[in-house]
Amino acid sequence: MTLIKEVIQVLEQLAPPAYQESYDNAGLIVGSGQIEATGVLLTLDVTEEVIAEAIERNCNLIVAHHPIVFKGLKKLNGKNYVERTVLKAIKNDIAIYATHTNLDHVTNGVNWQIANLLGLENIRVLAPKKQILSKLTFFSPVENTQSILNALHEAGAGNIGNYSNCSFRTEGTGTFLPNSAANPVIGENGKQEEVNEHRAELIFPSYLESAVVNTLKKVHPYEEVAYYLQSLENENQDVGAGAVGELPEPIETDDFLRLLKDKMHLQVIKHTKPVRDKVRRIAVCGGAGSFLLPNAIGSGADVFVTADYKYHEFFDAENSIVICDIGHYESEVFTKNLLYNYLSGKFPNFALCLSEVNTNPVRYFV
Incomplete structure (x- = not known):
């Protein structure tokens, strides 16, 4: 028998809750850790459709990257998708656990997943945390x-x-x-x-x-x-935001964009103009990463792969780096695979399921 709290303890060995940002709400959001886990559903986001999937697949624990409750709930009457999702989870005895910015900040976390998918070598933290x-x-x-x-x-x-x-x-x-x-x-x-x-x-x-x-x-x-x-005051080289590494060999910028599109399963890439013939050092940050642009430039990266860039922020590239906005969902959806691989090594005989629900609220007309 495996209790939900035992699954959580293993997850927190990978991404300690202490490493989440102060604004974050990672952790056990809904449910009790004291009951037996019948199965774990791994997802990027939690929606009503994901709850229905958990019920169908007999999973009473959902492990997500994004917390369904980010700000405090003052009422719980089902007036929006957050409240409806939480109510549906409670009614069906489904626990929801989120590992968010703490998973962003550790080696072998979200950004390592992106770097590995792109085949980067010598991966290290882009902006190590102090104190x-x-x-x-x-x-x-x-x-x-x-x-x-x-x-x-x-x-x-x-x-x-x-x-x-x-x-x-x-x-x-x-x-x-x-x-x-x-x-x-x-x-x-x-x-x-x-x-x-x-x-x-x-x-x-x-x-x-x-x-x-x-x-x-x-x-x-x-x-x-x-x-x-x-x-x-020392920087902790194992904890921090973003990651940076090198491709095995320098490649043409257009070839890198093709590689990025293929490996991350992208429909579109928004990017600034190429600034050099070939690129090799690549900085990455899953989700909204514009705050790391100075770190990416300071690291000597040729390309910065992230998401949620605003129009005027693209000008900040200043012809010194190529900014690639690949979309928030697209930059982090493979996090559920990361969690699956990690947990399967710890619980080889336990029911782990990858969510098949596409929770991306953004659609592209192509």
């Missing part, structure tokens, strides 16, 4: 340091890019005087003590602070653990 890393410094007897570090690594500390189990230590002398109420592991009450100790430091994602500190206190031998925490 989401912390540093733990602690002091321990030399003989205990490695076992403590091992436990902290298991708790998620000490990862830097492609490197894990990262830390730094220096050796010195720790001093303390246990009072009469103390229960010292080393030394005696009322007697000054000197111990050969390590000062150890390691970085961790700030949202893991509770888990990391609790682990330190659990495995440290001392009755009173000496440690301190610092918030860091």
Whole structure:
């Protein structure tokens, strides 16, 4: 038996909720995580038609990229499609979970999916986030340091890019005087003590602070653990908006547009004029990404693939980059495939379904 909350826990290992934007509403929007999951329907958007599809396919959990409830609902009487969709889900005991900007911001998330579809190499975050890393410094007897570090690594500390189990230590002398109420592991009450100790430091994602500190206190031998925490300004190279990478070889701009149209299943591409004969470095951002244009230009990208560009924003290319607006739905629809592939590796014997409903509200007359 697999509970809905267990599916959610696995999803949040891929895209921690802490990485969503402040305006976002990712997470479990409708339903309870405490009931058994009969099946999971994966979709970009949640609509009444998607709820009907979930009922037909016996899926009581819908995992979507876009939250059906983005702003607070003051009433629930079915006056618009959001309220009708939520009501239909509640009436049929269907839970709705959304993984939105948090999935945008992680490696192997939305933007990695686009980059992989385009065959890009050396993919990296286009605009890494700052102020989401912390540093733990602690002091321990030399003989205990490695076992403590091992436990902290298991708790998620000490990862830097492609490197894990990262830390730094220096050796010195720790001093303390246990009072009469103390229960010292080393030394005696009322007697000054000197111990050969390590000062150890390691970085961790700030949202893991509770888990990391609790682990330190659990495995440290001392009755009173000496440690301190610092918030860091460092960029987290694994978390942020957009992605950038390179094609295996430079190709003609028109050939890239054909590649883009084919791989993303596009009917049309809105783009600015070509600025160089061949292109190779490509920046991408699923959904509305005009805010990342300075980052795309700064990365040296030849092309910026995104969506929801306004007329006057196309002028901002300034003949330095090709902006390609491929449409919001088109840039993110393959997110459901990403989630399917991820979950199928975690729940190989569980019913996972790709939604067959085209939720794109935009139509093209060609």
